Amino acid sequence: MPQSDTPDSQQHNEFVDGPASTENDDTVAIDAVDPSNDLPAPTIDDAGPADLTPPTATEEPAAESAPAPASNDDASDADDSDDASGDDDDGDDDGDDTVRFSDLGLSDELLSSLTDLGYEIPTPIQAESIPPLLDGFDLLGQAATGTGKTAAFALPMLDRVAGAGKSKIPFGLVLVPTRELANQVAEATKQYGANRGVRIAALFGGTNIGPQFSLLKSGVDIVIGTPGRVLDHLKRGSLDLSRCAMVVLDEADEMLDMGFAEDLEAILDAAPPERQTVLFSATMPNRIDSIASRQLSDPVRISIKRATETDGTPPKVRQTAYLSHRTHRASALARILDMESPEAAIVFCRTRGDVDELVDVMNGRGYRAEALHGGMSQDQRDRAMGRLKNGIATLLIATDVAARGIDVDHLSHVVNYDIPQTTEAYTHRIGRVGRAGREGIAITLGGPKDHRKINNIARYTGQPIAIEKVPTVNDLTAKRMEITRNEVAEKLNDTESADLYRSIVESLTADNDPIDVAIAAVRLAHETSGRTSVEQEIPDVSSHADKGKKWDDRGKGQGHRGQRDRNDRGSGKSFENRAVRNSDGSHHVEAGFVSLQFNLGRSAGVRPGDLVGAIANESNIRGNEIGAIKINDKSAFVQVPEKHAGKVLRSMDGAKIRNKPVRVRRANN
Template sequence: MDQHPSESGAGFAGLGLRPELLAALTNLGYEEPTPIQQEAIPPLVAGNDLVGQAATGTGKTAAFALPVLQRLTVGSRDTAPTSLVLVPTRELAEQVSQAVHRYGRDLGVRVLPVYGGQPIGRQLQALQRGVDVVVGTPGRVLDHIERATLRLSEVRTVVLDEADEMLDMGFAEDIEAILAETPEGRQTVLFSATMPPRIDSIARRHLREPVRITMGRKSLASDELPLVRQSAYIVARAHKPAALGRILDVEAPTAAIVFCRTREEVDQVTETLNGRGYRAEALHGGMSQDQRDRVMGRLRGGSTELLVATDVAARGLDVEQLTHVINFNVPTAPEAYVHRIGRVGRAGREGSAITLAEPREQRMLKAIERLTRQRITLEKLPTVTDLRARRMEVTRTALQASLEADDLERFRVVLDSLTDEFDVENIALAAVKLLHEAAGGDREEDEIPSPVAPPVSRTPQDRDKRQGGRPTRSSASVARLFFGIGRRAGLRPQDLVGAIAGESGLSAREIGAIQITDRFSLVEVPEPAADMVIAAMQRSTIRGRRPTVRRERVGR
């Protein structure tokens, strides 16, 4: 169902959500549903099972979280949860838990993330006090079930989020065991970026006549696409504001639109850019028409160089001098990406489309490439050295423009008063220094750390070459890590994959061959990520233990 958000203006209010949720969405700055939310929320609110094919970044967390909260009994103090969300990694468990808490704050929702690596005592205390929604990784949820500290007999809704990722991590048996502990009459929701046969098999066994939704499968004709330079930077969420500022410093756009998802994000990004010295203006649905008109007037008049906007607020805008469109997040639907970048590719004008993507959002970039049949080049973030060189070039260009203007005579009195004491060359250097500093050229910058390398692309033939249930790689590109835990502790391959992916952020697809013996295990990981994995695993537990983790010693 390749649709865009509703044009009716009803927004979230037209989806039958309770007033507390609508108020929370308004306060968070969400202006209207994304396509997956528009399609998924009504059948979920009605109690249907659902299978949704949608990539990360499409807004699917709200698509299942809002219906879960819709069914929440306000004021209930039962200790057993009524909803369970299973996710593949610790990071996603935290993200989903935070989102549910934000949406359901006015309802007093009690939500608990459970995952490996966190002290289990804290989770036990919260479960004893009572929770409404549990968001967890399969391994830790099953651990609580086996300890009899988590009862699922009252669960009314189960959500399997990123189902294909969980299966890739070896959690299929755990998921089956967990579902067996839930009531037969529950509502079951499954979201997955891809739909391999094994996902469809789970849906057939555990879902009852589910509504099926598939987002973003259409292709566009070449004449529908703008001719612009398309690039993306892979950046961790925490470093996005700094990365945006650095990219703008290097790109130096004449005029640009920075697209954000929510009003709140628009305001935050606008404040950050103004603090960096840019003339940035916010544009979102919370502004009156007069305010919007004044902002657009300043942009077209050149007194504003950056417009930070939501999709809704930017509809219909056409700015003649626009040179850049920047996606602060990967757009919620591939079609939205095409609409955005079309603003700089009209009538033969040159332009650039730049996207900041989190490591988990690379699937969405691939979906956009399939839709547009155009390549999005992955670029490396400018370093501090690159930034300094660019600022020095800006200073040189400003000086050249001043020299060509030929209106310098009135400053000769200053020069004459200094030449008796100082060399003319040193006077010129001091003037350049003052100009450079006044333009912020010596502003201190910290290097932005690179996220974990993206998953290695594999062909179908590569996927057939498996050892111990994991893909193999050439020894030149991998490091073998020693884990001081083995079969005697009940260790399974999925325990290692889940722990490494959950604690280090490494994708399950990047973890290579696994060898488990009675007392220890060996795991292949990409060489560039080896030290990061070791550091992360030294702070975590596996099967209730904290094993020694180090590089394999030669000769073992």
């Protein structure tokens, strides 16, 4: 897929974007097929419609994957993007065992679209899911975020809808937990089906519903939306699912966590019982099994596990993330590396332009930085690699494809200048450090709104990622002074040529205080080291995540995937009876909880799901931590853990629920 040196706001990222958007701001894409996952495809029983026993598959991705063909020296920027990359490790590919999209039974039109996007090798979840979905089986799949689930269900749906003929009633429905994800899946599906003329509608709250009415009235083939808005259209009669042939629940566990259980059941009941139903979830709690047993018919079961280390032991890698505006990112990186003092580091950039620009910045800061990208000749690449391996350079700033196969024994740091486009790419990158018992450090830079992307990585890898504040000017000054002190202390043990300088010191101390002489000498050493450049403070944008907060594999501390629709919550019926009353009818507060009073109630249309979603989203606490809820006509009472009360009061100040300003105070109980 062509990759240009576009600004960060336009850059493509698989955690959020998938294939790069080509249209307007109404849709963004997600879950691009990642050719870097050139993995041997898992086997699955060849069960056609006549085979009444659905296959079951569990696949653990291999630790190594076959490389894609190497790019030539004149490769375009597409060769340098994660989308066009193969695996980073060297290996032999005899072509005998590698499953490609062309082996999965997809139509020529879809294969042509995938080729245009630069995709050839399916990820494990795609290789496992596409054949049975094309054959019409129901499917229950467990796979982490970032494994390519969108293409796994979108490609079969696009293939099947083409044979259904045009109709005003949608052929397919995809339900997702957030409006961001609805946008992203819609754009990805649109690009996968570019050659098919498929009509796609994204339905979610927080936007004018009028254009959605018009779109549905004109007829669509595939609807992708959040449960609340889809149910709203069903109730209004603007959406008809009576002949919907395929329904997908993506991120089902997230939707259940957000209180959408009743909405999902109502939507599924509105579709024909003979429909094909697909359910994807990162986890498989009992409630997922419960909904699957009611709504799926003899499903194919697929589980894609996280890859494990080849020797069975995880590498020692400290993972951190720093958030800043794009305009400050180069300065932030320089300051972070000043604090880290890496022995040798690789900085991964998305485009050649980023590489060249960053090399200039880092060399200007006194680093010995080398570039490595597809626009360089092989001799230039070899020279850059040699300088890093020989210790002449401390930084190698590279694109993914150009850095394929790099192995540097003394590598201490890996830096993602942008969040990688796939979780697998992230894993491969950080796998270059922490080897042979050595501790490595993985640093990821992102923007102010990239908390969810970092959360996705943490969930996929199962390793915590600490979000740190970019070092301040004072932090940097203290670090620089420490380096100068250590250098001076080291010279005290070096007595060679001491007599040459002794006479100078003696002449200076004859007329000056020895302490003043020493201060002047240290200041001169500090100034000549180049560590006295004037620094500006970098704005702190990490306020939505406490300094040092770790994102673990369950996403704690983040809330749920993406920003939730304030006007598009689950029906929340499961929260209605959580309020506990004392015998006199007053509101009982559970031990360890605080009751907060909100100024909005039933008359404002507020539901429990609105309160849970808003608090979880604004305060970064999980919905299941919130206690009893009581909604009156003009107010609402919500119990939150006492340890979170202050944070909720601060974060909800000025927030809106159902487009109405919120005021919160501690309730008088």
